Amino acid sequence: xxxxxxxxxxxxxxxxxxxxxxxxxxxxxxxxxxxxxxxxxxxxxxxxxxxxxxxxxxxxxxxxxxxxxxxxxxxxxxxxxxxxxxxxxxxxxxxxxxxxxxxxxxxx
Numbered sequence: 001x002x003x004x005x006x007x008x009x010x011x012x013x014x015x016x017x018x019x020x021x022x023x024x025x026x027x028x029x030x031x032x033x034x035x036x037x038x039x040x041x042x043x044x045x046x047x048x049x050x051x052x053x054x055x056x057x058x059x060x061x062x063x064x065x066x067x068x069x070x071x072x073x074x075x076x077x078x079x080x081x082x083x084x085x086x087x088x089x090x091x092x093x094x095x096x097x098x099x100x101x102x103x104x105x106x107x108x
Contacts, residue, residue: 010018029035038046055061 006012010021013021026035
């Protein structure tokens with residue numbers, strides 16, 4: 001007998017409902033004054049950290065480059081032929097976290 005795990009609670013809601021609840025929570029936190037607002041240094045550090053994490057996955061970076069090259073070539077062909085750009089399909093890949101979370105403030 002196999003046990004399967006079903007999503008329940010927040011995880012079982014559709015994405016629009018989750019986003020609406022999260023939005024209300026963020027609004028309430030700002031009104032209460034307990035919401036975190038990033039400083040320029042914190043935001044810069046977080047962006048750098050995220051970029052390093054993503055670029056550490058070579059397969060992911062190759063896929064990004066491949067998709068960019070395809071879109072660039074498609075755009076070039078469309079300009080040359082005078083055709084209208086076609087609706088493109090967005091492809092996303094996930095990058096598993098390889099390190100535990102660190103505190104947000106580490107300006108360098």
